[in-house]
Amino acid sequence: MFSKVLIANRGEIAVRLIRGCRELGIATVAIYSEADATAPHVLAADDAVCIGPPAPAESYLNISRIVDSARQSGAQAVHPGYGFLAENAAFAQAVTDAGLTFIGPRAAAMAAMGDKVAARKRVAAAGVPVVPAVEDVANPLAWPRVAELIGFPLLIKAAAGGGGKGMRIVHDESELAAAFAAAGREAQSAFGDGRLFIERYLERPxxxxxxxxxxxxxxxxxxxxxxxxxxxxxxxxxxxxxxxxxxxxxxxxxxxxxxxxxxxxxxxxxxxxxxxxxxxxxxxxxxxxxxxxxxxxxxxxxxxxxxxxxxxxxxxxxxxxxxxxxxxxxxxxxxxxxxxxxxxxxxxxxxxxxxxxxxxxxxxxxxxxxxxxxxxxxxxxxxxxxxxxxxxxxxxxxxxxxxxxxxxxxxxxxxxxxxxxxxxxxxxxxxxxxxxxxxxxxxxxxxxxxxQHRAVAAMAAAIDAARPRRRATGHEPAAPSSPWVTLGHWRLRQG
The missing domain is CATH 3.30.470.20 (ATP-grasp fold, B domain)
Structure with a gap:
């Protein structure tokens, strides 16, 4: 078993991963952006490393900086959590190439399922039912013919991603061109890959x-x-x-x-x-x-x-x-x-x-x-x-x-x-x-x-206003004179 794991994420999932590691006797290293310096996951970990400014591209999506932080901190493995780089095959491979263990599937499996077009073909070959679709939609002149084949309403989807990005519902032919353009731009921005495919849209599934x-x-x-x-x-x-x-x-x-x-x-x-x-x-x-x-x-x-x-x-x-x-x-x-x-x-x-x-x-x-x-x-x-x-x-x-x-x-x-x-x-x-x-x-x-929601919120606010401030315990605001505030974030860091 590992002795130290770097948690390549933030928020509630980072706290959850830290707890899971601790229960197995594994030390943890948190990473954080400048906006998260006092975040709960930073306080919960055994060590923490600042990896850059608040912008995700400069911090939680910075592959080289995260891998370097893992190596310098003495971590043996990296857990990506969900979101950010969790399904990025290049990140998984970079972790492996650095001599570390990626806590997740092999990079090859991630890549195979990350490309939605390739994934459809692979699982269909294994006998898994897939929604009727057309993958080759690069030629705008073919869009009306493809739409007629699939039928309206149809769904335009990004080949390289998910989470609702690069996705458009089209109800008739007049919407096709604008929907393709918008979905392509969004897919390119979110995943660096503007490829799209069309599938039948299931209503109320x-x-x-x-x-x-x-x-x-x-x-x-x-x-x-x-x-x-x-x-x-x-x-x-x-x-x-x-x-x-x-x-x-x-x-x-x-x-x-x-x-x-x-x-x-x-x-x-x-x-x-x-x-x-x-x-x-x-x-x-x-x-x-x-x-x-x-x-x-x-x-x-x-x-x-x-x-x-x-x-x-x-x-x-x-x-x-x-x-x-x-x-x-x-x-x-x-x-x-x-x-x-x-x-x-x-x-x-x-x-x-x-x-x-x-x-x-x-x-x-x-x-x-x-x-x-x-x-x-x-x-x-x-x-x-x-x-x-x-x-x-x-x-x-x-x-x-x-x-x-x-x-x-x-x-x-x-x-x-x-x-x-x-x-x-x-x-x-x-x-x-x-x-x-x-x-x-x-x-x-x-x-x-x-x-009634407004009344509950107002009552809670009134109770909070009347509550005497105590030393911070994680569920009470710290008073300005609290030593935990005046000392700042005092734990020793690496990197």
């Missing part, structure tokens, strides 16, 4: 994914599915497991397809195979995320498998110690992503100083957080603050527990998505499990903060 885990010796198992249909701007905000839409037979078919896709690229470590599920129970391969997913906690809650520790053990060369029969999910789990954003303003990011923080606690409640009182949420990065995950014996019990948890979650200083999440959870369609990827647009085309 469910988004269901399967968690897989493989070792370096050819063994791969699945840990069940997660449904991630509640999304805004093609990004998930609520996830659950198991999916309320899957029958035992459909679940068996989907997990078999996921394992076939993973075997097609000789996959190792943690990964997720994503599918779209239509009204008739037909599912289609969407993509494979070659990393740890944001929503991994709910799989951990129902299976009891620590996915971060599993990643570390597999990267260290251990054969898979779990058999498929060992995975017996129990109960139901939900996760809500809490963002510093204003749902009433088209989810506009809302960075700022966290003046007061009260996180929910209790049986069956888990909070993965990247903030603390006194921390300023930077405007340079994804505005995810924390993830709240809950477990219950049934979906109804888990939903009620999540409602209680979010109602007791207080963040003062920046606008958050908490009241919006409560409204989504309380919606009758969500309670019935009637979800799809356009749930938000259909049920919340315009959202306004309710008066």
């Amino acid at each position: 469910r988004h269901v994914e399967v968690q897989v885990l493989g070792d370096q010796h050819g063994a791969i198992i699945d840990l069940g599915e997660r449904e991630c249909s509640i999304q805004r701007r093609h990004q998930k905000i609520i996830e659950e497991t198991p999916s309320p839409a899957l029958t035992p037979d459909l679940r068996a078919q989907m997990t078999a397809a996921a394992l076939a896709a993973a075997h097609a690229v000789n996959y190792s470590n943690a990964g997720t195979v994503e599918f779209l599920l239509d009204h008739d129970g037909r599912f289609y391969f969407l993509e494979m995320n070659t990393r740890l997913q944001v929503e991994h906690p709910i799989t951990e809650l129902v299976t009891g498998v620590d996915l971060v520790q599993a990643q570390l053990r597999i990267a260290a060369g251990e054969p898979l110690w779990l058999r498929q029969d060992d995975i017996r999910p129990r109960g139901h789990a939900l996760e809500c992503r809490v963002y510093a954003e204003d749902p009433a303003q088209q989810f506009l990011p809302s960075p700022g100083l966290v003046r007061h923080l009260r996180e929910p606690q209790g049986p069956g409640i888990r909070v993965d957080s990247g903030i603390m009182a006194g921390f300023t949420v930077p405007l340079h990065y994804d505005p995810l603050l924390a993830k709240v995950s809950v477990w219950g014996e049934t979906r109804a019990a888990a939903r009620q527990r999540m409602l209680a948890a979010l109602a007791n979650y207080v963040v003062l200083g920046c606008t958050t998505s908490l009241p919006f999440l409560l409204d989504v959870l309380e919606h009758p369609a969500f309670a019935a499990g009637d979800t799809h990827t356009h749930f938000i647009e259909e049920h919340f085309p315009v959202w306004h903060r309710r008066e």
Whole structure:
């Protein structure tokens, strides 16, 4: 096992990875930009290295600087988390070339699944169902013919990426040229690759994914599915497991397809195979995320498998110690992503100083957080603050527990998505499990903060204003005279 690991990320996932390493007796090195000098992940790690200015390109996306920091700090391995460089095959190869271990799949598997066109062909050859598509769309003169072949509505997608970038829905031929131009520009900017392809657009599908885990010796198992249909701007905000839409037979078919896709690229470590599920129970391969997913906690809650520790053990060369029969999910789990954003303003990011923080606690409640009182949420990065995950014996019990948890979650200083999440959870369609990827647009085309949400926020603010300031403990703002503030960030650093 490794003695020291560099965490090439920030926020809540960096804190989660540090905790997983510590439980295995592994020392950690955090990296941080100048905007994150006092971030919780920096305080949690054993060592920390500043890698540059706030701009991601100069810090968290700077491959050479991160690899140099890992070598100079004495780390033996690098964990990328999710986002930033987590699915960058060049980064994985650079880590390996430096004589370090990349905690994730092999660079070849990442590259194979990172190119969406090549991935479609590879999994289709393995018998995995794919959405009808046309990959060769470089010639604008061919667009109308291709569109007629696929049929409207259709979806233009980036060949080299995901996360909703480089993606456009087209309803008729008059929109084709503008949609291709916009998608190409966005794909080039986000991924450095403007290639596009067209596929049939499925209206109101469910988004269901399967968690897989493989070792370096050819063994791969699945840990069940997660449904991630509640999304805004093609990004998930609520996830659950198991999916309320899957029958035992459909679940068996989907997990078999996921394992076939993973075997097609000789996959190792943690990964997720994503599918779209239509009204008739037909599912289609969407993509494979070659990393740890944001929503991994709910799989951990129902299976009891620590996915971060599993990643570390597999990267260290251990054969898979779990058999498929060992995975017996129990109960139901939900996760809500809490963002510093204003749902009433088209989810506009809302960075700022966290003046007061009260996180929910209790049986069956888990909070993965990247903030603390006194921390300023930077405007340079994804505005995810924390993830709240809950477990219950049934979906109804888990939903009620999540409602209680979010109602007791207080963040003062920046606008958050908490009241919006409560409204989504309380919606009758969500309670019935009637979800799809356009749930938000259909049920919340315009959202306004309710008066009861305003009253709760005002009450919390009043309580905070009357609260005597104490020494900072991670959940109370530090007084200006606090020695922890006047001393600044005093831990010894390397690099």
